Amino acid sequence: DDSSGTYCVGPVQEQLRWNVDQDLAERIACHNRRYAERAGYWRGDDLTFLAEAAGAEELEFFDSVTGKLLFVAPRGRTMAEFLDESLHHGWPSFRDEETNWDYVRVLPDGESVSVDGTHLGHNLPDSKGNRYCINLVSVAGKPKGKGDL
Numbered sequence: 187d188d189s190s191g192t193y194c195v196g197p198v199q200e201q202l203r204w205n206v207d208q209d210l211a212e213r214i215a216c217h218n219r220r221y222a223e224r225a226g227y228w229r230g231d232d233l234t235f236l237a238e239a240a241g242a243e244e245l246e247f248f249d250s251v252t253g254k255l256l257f258v259a260p261r262g263r264t265m266a267e268f269l270d271e272s273l274h275h276g277w278p279s280f281r282d283e284e285t286n287w288d289y290v291r292v293l294p295d296g297e298s299v300s301v302d303g304t305h306l307g308h309n310l311p312d313s314k315g316n317r318y319c320i321n322l323v324s325v326a327g328k329p330k331g332k333g334d335l
Contacts, residue, residue: 192216194304195303197216202327203234203327204322206322215304219305227321227323233322243265246258260284280317288301289301
């Protein structure tokens with residue numbers, strides 16, 4: 187816990203993917219441990235996430251600060267199932283097999299963070315197992331380079 191209220195190793199990347207709000211990403215990912223973007227934010231009309239998802243078999247989600255690969259979805263289910271579950275819960279919802287455990291940690295209180303301190307969201311298990319409700323603004327980064335992943 188950093189008494190400065192800043193948890194990230196640096197600022198969020200410039201021009202994040204899917205047209206997410208830069209200021210919101212900075213507040214949620216780097217200066218916060220409890221709060222989330224509003225439910226359904228990821229479906230916003232001004233965002234390009236759903237258009238990209240509609241044409242993809244899988245999507246990669248990168249830390250909005252470091253560009254490290256955090257999640258790949260869907261895995262073990264279809265894109266429609268991934269999007270339906272996310273719609274039902276209000277945030278992109280990932281499962282264990284979609285999580286890159288080299289760079290994601292779940293704290294004892296259920297908070298999900300990157301190994302570099304970026305606040306991602308929370309683990310809210312259900313009857314199917316662990317379900318990570320993740321802020322789109324926290325995983326809208328661009329990959330740095332193959333050596334960084």
